[in-house]
Amino acid sequence: MTGPVQTGYAPPSGPPSLPARGWPRWLIVATLFWALLLAALTWLSVRDDGPTVREQRTLAEAGPVVDRAIGDLVAAAGPEALVELAKPVVERGCRVTPFADGGTLERVVDVRVPGEEPRALLDRLAGALPDRYRAAVLLTREGSRLRADAGDFVTVRGQETEEGTVRLTADSGCRPLGSGYGPTPVTGADAEAGAVAAALRALGRPSAGGPELVAAPCPGGGSARTVRATAGPGTPTSAAAVLAPLAAGAALVDTPDLYAYRVGPVTVQVHPAADPLAVTASTPCR
Structure with a gap:
């Protein structure tokens, strides 16, 4: 039987609570060490590692890669190839992210080798490109397609055109503009410009547009x-x-x-069926 409770006395409600204990010192030290280690590894990765996605390289940084890819393709075609380099095309307005605009750079070179079928040319190009391109020719429903990787997320493609030439393209894909693309300066093109002017005079046709000068760096030097x-x-x-x-x-x-004909090292190509008639003079990589 429970006895009377004295006035002013509160019976105990349970065992006394223990005082709060802090983290062990070793755990605090380990946590700080781990945080410093992660920060150091992140800094090293940003400094030394290459980009892991295309959006980490600007169009300005991709431009030289695209230019070199075109030069490598021309060199792979060989000195006897008939080549026509097209003007680089920069298109703005693509979306890098939902909140950021970007741009793309595409360069094209058309290649023809007299007496060589386009499929055989594609195979030869794939074998002649440096190993780092990992080039391959695939057979698709649309025909044979060359696929290669120029590095830094620049893609290389090749296919036969209706005219029987092989069209090779180096494409940056959509990426931030940065400071923009600066095309390769064209120097030493007097022989090519003179050959175009001579062809137009022989045809009795004045020049209506141009001359337009385009170049790409050759892997062995020159352009x-x-x-x-x-x-x-x-x-x-x-x-x-x-x-x-x-x-x-x-x-x-x-x-x-x-x-098409040659004047020394320069190859002249006249397209009579084009509207308007077009004349090009080119020098490949030697």
């Missing part, structure tokens, strides 16, 4: 170059009849769509 111009109005004439005297030897290609 591959193309000078392009379009012809103004004039009386149609046989390209073979008026251009044969300019050629150093027989024509390389003589078809309704293309007349």
Whole structure:
């Protein structure tokens, strides 16, 4: 039987609570050490590691990679190839992220080798590119396709065109603009410009546009170059009849769509069926 409770006395409600204990000193030290280690590793990764996604490289940084890829492709085609370098194309307005705009850079070179089928040319190009490209030719429903990786998330593609040439493309993909793309300066293109002017004079057609100068660095030094111009109005004439005297030897290609010949190291290509008629003069990598 419970006895009477004395006035002013509160019976105990349970065992007394223990005083709060802090973290052990060793755990605090270990946590701080781990945080410092993670910070150091992050700094080293940012300083030394390459980009892990395309968005970590700007268009300005990708430009030289794209230029080198075009030069490597021209070199892989060989000194006897007929090449035409197109003007680099920069398109703005793609979305790098939902909140940031970006741009893409694409460069194109058309390659033809007289007497070599486009599929065989694609295979040869894949084998001649440096191993780092990991180039391969795939057979798709649309035909043979060359695929390669130029590094820094720059893709290389190749395919046959309706004209029977092989079109090779180096593409940066969408990425931040940075300071923008600066094309490779064109120097030493006097021979190409002179060959284009001579062809237009022989055709009796004034220049309506150009000359447009394009270049790409060759892996062994120097550059591959193309000078392009379009012809103004004039009386149609046989390209073979008026251009044969300019050629150093027989024509390389003589078809309704293309007349090609060499003047020393320069290859001239006249496109009579183009609207307007176009003339290019190019020097490949030697």
